[in-house]
Amino acid sequence: MAVHPDLEPLLALQERDRAVGAIAKAIEALVPEEETLDAELNAHAKALLDAERAVAGAEARRAELESRIAGYKQAQERRRQQLDYVRVAKEASTLMAELDLARGVLVKEEAEFLRSGDAIVEAEKRARDVAKAHAAVVATQAEARQSLAARRAALGAELAAAQGERAASSQAVKPALLTRYDRIRRGRAPAAVFALRQDACGHCFTTVPMQRRVLIQQGHSIEACEVCGVLLYAEG
Numbered sequence: 696m697a698v699h700p701d702l703e704p705l706l707a708l709q710e711r712d713r714a715v716g717a718i719a720k721a722i723e724a725l726v727p728e729e730e731t732l733d734a735e736l737n738a739h740a741k742a743l744l745d746a747e748r749a750v751a752g753a754e755a756r757r758a759e760l761e762s763r764i765a766g767y768k769q770a771q772e773r774r775r776q777q778l779d780y781v782r783v784a785k786e787a788s789t790l791m792a793e794l795d796l797a798r799g800v801l802v803k804e805e806a807e808f809l810r811s812g813d814a815i816v817e818a819e820k821r822a823r824d825v826a827k828a829h830a831a832v833v834a835t836q837a838e839a840r841q842s843l844a845a846r847r848a849a850l851g852a853e854l855a856a857a858q859g860e861r862a863a864s865s866q867a868v869k870p871a872l873l874t875r876y877d878r879i880r881r882g883r884a885p886a887a888v889f890a891l892r893q894d895a896c897g898h899c900f901t902t903v904p905m906q907r908r909v910l911i912q913q914g915h916s917i918e919a920c921e922v923c924g925v926l927l928y929a930e931g
């Protein structure tokens with residue numbers, strides 16, 4: 696059994712790629728945690744927005760009632776003035792009836808106006824409660840977010856270092872072999888280089904023909920599996 700001279704740098708490179716992959720995976724694993732925090736905070740932010748809109752809505756309702764009541768009062772005032780000048784009994788009685796009707800409406804509208812004030816107070820209280828709950832969530836999340844950010848930063852630095860080591864390691868691999876290796880890595884196999892498992896490819900377990908196996912075992916060449924395409928070597 697002998698080892699092909701290109702094998703050692705190739706396996707070293709594969710180790711570097713494994714390290715890079717593991718760190719990238721650890722960074723990805725932070726995402727669900729971040730998403731959970733975001734979802735919780737977003738729900739509270741939305742509730743806060745809704746509560747603020749409800750306050751604005753209640754205020755608008757009150758303003759609307761106020762201007763409507765002012766309009767009714769003006770109309771009543773006009774009717775009273777008209778009444779002073781009306782000489783025909785029938786017109787007078789029509790105006791009186793209108794005045795009565797409008798008075799009834801005004802009473803209802805004014806009661807509604809008072810309720811609209813209560814509605815504002817209630818909406819404002821709810822908005823304060825929701826704002827408090829929102830602030831509490833922000834405070835509760837602060838530590839978790841800080842720790843997540845620190846982990847992300849640390850992993851980012853680790854990733855950059857590992858990528859640097861990977862780049863340095865790739866320099867030791869002959870360009871043609873590196874091209875083959877990188878092409879295989881872009882495929883479906885989880886790695887590009889596998890050890891023989893007895894007579895078979897260590898990735899797809901297809902038996903490697905005797906002639907190629909001998910070449911591999913004697914370290915004459917780095918052969919690819921005919922079926923799955925990964926590069927094969929014999930473990931010492």
Ligand SMILES: [Zn+2]
Binds near residue numbers: 896897923
């Ligand atoms: Zn294979």
